[in-house]
Amino acid sequence: MIRKYFFQLIFLYLFFSKEVFAAESGGMPQLDPEFWVSQIFWLTLVFGTLYIVLSKLILPKISANLELRKSQIQENIEAADKQRKDSELKLKEYDDIILKSKLESKNLFNEAREKTLKNINIKRDTLEKQIDEEIKKAETEIDQLRKGAPEKINRIAIETSSEILKNLIGTEINNSSISAIVNDLYKKNGGKYYGN
Amino acid sequence: MAANPMTQFEVYRIGPEIKIGAFDISFTNASLFMVVSSLAILVIFNLGAKKNSMLPGKIQLLAELSYTFISKMISDTAGSKAKPYFAFIFSLFMFVLFCNMFGMIPYTFTVTSHIIVTFVLAAFIFIGVTIIGFIKHGFGYLKLFVPSGVPIVLLPLIVVIEIISYLSRPISLSVRLFANMMAGHTMMKVFGGFVISLGIVGGWLPLTFSVALTGLEILVAFLQAYVFAILTCIYLNDALNLHH
Numbered sequence: 099m100i101r102k103y104f105f106q107l108i109f110l111y112l113f114f115s116k117e118v119f120a121a122e123s124g125g126m127p128q129l130d131p132e133f134w135v136s137q138i139f140w141l142t143l144v145f146g147t148l149y150i151v152l153s154k155l156i157l158p159k160i161s162a163n164l165e166l167r168k169s170q171i172q173e174n175i176e177a178a179d180k181q182r183k184d185s186e187l188k189l190k191e192y193d194d195i196i197l198k199s200k201l202e203s204k205n206l207f208n209e210a211r212e213k214t215l216k217n218i219n220i221k222r223d224t225l226e227k228q229i230d231e232e233i234k235k236a237e238t239e240i241d242q243l244r245k246g247a248p249e250k251i252n253r254i255a256i257e258t259s260s261e262i263l264k265n266l267i268g269t270e271i272n273n274s275s276i277s278a279i280v281n282d283l284y285k286k287n288g289g290k291y292y293g294n
Numbered sequence: 295m296a297a298n299p300m301t302q303f304e305v306y307r308i309g310p311e312i313k314i315g316a317f318d319i320s321f322t323n324a325s326l327f328m329v330v331s332s333l334a335i336l337v338i339f340n341l342g343a344k345k346n347s348m349l350p351g352k353i354q355l356l357a358e359l360s361y362t363f364i365s366k367m368i369s370d371t372a373g374s375k376a377k378p379y380f381a382f383i384f385s386l387f388m389f390v391l392f393c394n395m396f397g398m399i400p401y402t403f404t405v406t407s408h409i410i411v412t413f414v415l416a417a418f419i420f421i422g423v424t425i426i427g428f429i430k431h432g433f434g435y436l437k438l439f440v441p442s443g444v445p446i447v448l449l450p451l452i453v454v455i456e457i458i459s460y461l462s463r464p465i466s467l468s469v470r471l472f473a474n475m476m477a478g479h480t481m482m483k484v485f486g487g488f489v490i491s492l493g494i495v496g497g498w499l500p501l502t503f504s505v506a507l508t509g510l511e512i513l514v515a516f517l518q519a520y521v522f523a524i525l526t527c528i529y530l531n532d533a534l535n536l537h538h
Contacts, residue, residue, distance in 0.1 A: 126300060128476065133305040133324065134410045135317040140325035141411055145389055148332040152339065152388075153381030159343035160361045167348065 248284060255280050299483035303407055303476065323403045324411070331392035331405065339388075360388070364523070371524060372531035379530060386415070387523035394475060394515030398508070406518075407475035409468060416468035419526050427533035438532060467525055474518050478511040 256277045263271050307320045342357020350358060364384050368376050376383075390406055397404025405411055427435040439456040440449070485507060488500035 126476075127304040128407070128409045128472070130305075133307075133318070133320075133322055136319045136322055137305070137324050137408060137410050138414050139317075139319040140321070140328055141405075141414055144325070144328040144332050145385070145415075148335060148389060149382060149385040151336055152385045156336070156339045156343050157361070157381050157384060160339070160357055163343065163354075164358055164361065170348065 252277070252280050252284055299480045299487065302403070302479060302483055305403075305408075324405055324408065327393065327396055327403045327405050331389060331396050334396070335385075335388045335392050360384075367520075367524060368527050371527040373535055375534040376527065376530050383523055383526055383530075386419075386526060387519055390415075390471065390522050391516060391519035394519055395512070397475065397479065398512055398515060404475050404479055406471055407479055409472045412468035412472040413464065415522075416464040416471075419467070419529065420464040423526075423529045423533045426530070427536075430534060431536050435533070435536065437536060463529060467522065471518050471522055474514055478507075478514055482507050482511060 256273060259276050259280070260271060260273055263276070305322045305324050307322055308326055309321050311318065311320045313319070338353060339357050339360075342353045342355075345351075345354070347354070361384070364387055365380060368380055368383055372379075393405040396402050397407065427438070431437075439453050439460065441452060441456070444452050482504060485500045485504040489497040489504065492500065
């Protein structure tokens with residue numbers, strides 16, 4: 099499209115300005131071989147120089163710069179990587195230490211708890227033993243008391259009844275006969291009052 | 295001011311006439327702009343290569359970006375075997391690019407708008423690539439003209455076509471660059487002429503076109519340099535890595 103317009107425009111331009119045809123005697127200057135040799139010569143000279151200077155002096159420098167930067171960046175990346183690994187290792191160590199200390203503290207706590215529990219048990223056992231002993235003692239005492247109680251009561255009954263009889267009759271009555279009666283009564287009804 | 299859009303392509307002598315034998319090798323405006331372009335390339339890239347800092351400056355960045363750009367272009371199209379030809383393709387690309395770009399400055403001369411210049415470059419590439427091909431592959435390089443997987447009946451025709459297409463490479467390469475540059479500059483000149491001839495009343499439209507065309511032509515200047523370089527890489531690829 100652009101090409102088409104371009105040729106149309108050139109045509110119109112040339113059509114409207116007639117004097118152009120007069121000026122344009124040789125057509126395209128590019129096809130005029132007058133300076134071809136000169137152009138070839140200078141192109142070879144200039145381009146050759148450009149190529150030699152670029153390839154021998156400038157491009158190696160740019161390449162070296164690029165390589166240097168690349169290697170430097172690589173080095174930096176490696177250093178950063180190493181440091182990251184180091185820090186990760188440190189972090190792991192730290193975690194390990196924390197875990198270990200946690201376990202230790204747990205162990206210590208458990209040990210302490212067991213110890214105290216043991217102590218408490220021992221103390222409780224001894225206390226219980228003591229209490230048992232005391233209870234046994236008290237029970238034997240009570241038993242003894244209980245065993246002694248009917249006799250005492252009988253005796254009191256004999257004494258009181260003798261006293262009462264003495265006061266009632268005014269004469270002294272043989273204790274043995276009273277005691278016989280009391281014992282007789284006790285044997286008959288004793289189970290009812292003492293429960294043994 | 296010249297009214298003819300073609301006068302901008304005229305070559306004239308600067309300084310005395312220099313002759314070697316029958317040949318006139320006088321310094322001309324074309325030579326001047328070759329020298330100017332080359333000097334600009336050398337100055338820019340020398341500055342870019344001079345000091346090396348971890349964080350490159352503007353010129354250093356420019357030089358290094360161009361370096362990696364062309365190096366990537368070569369390795370993409372011609373593979374790692376083309377590494378020894380990096381400097382040549384770099385110089386070629388930069389030379390064509392700078393000649394094109396200098397041509398975009400008003401009242402300058404566009405070196406690449408001359409068929410003889412582009413043809414010499416293209417012919418040099420063609421001959422060089424052919425020599426490289428024959429050195430690398432011996433007569434096996436002729437297999438380039440015999441594509442694999444073609445029916446025997448078609449083979450004579452295909453071979454003829456391949457040979458013609460191979461031989462027309464320097465012509466197509468040179469004419470592409472030359473015609474693009476000439477067409478672009480002629481068109482800009484024509485539009486510039488319209489601005490003058492239509493005057494203050496109607497000149498605004500062609501002026502707008504002219505501005506737009508300048509942008510387009512700068513793009514074309516870069517693009518043609520790129521195409522020139524990449525086609526060289528492709529031809530080089532044919533010579534280095536024979537695929538058929």
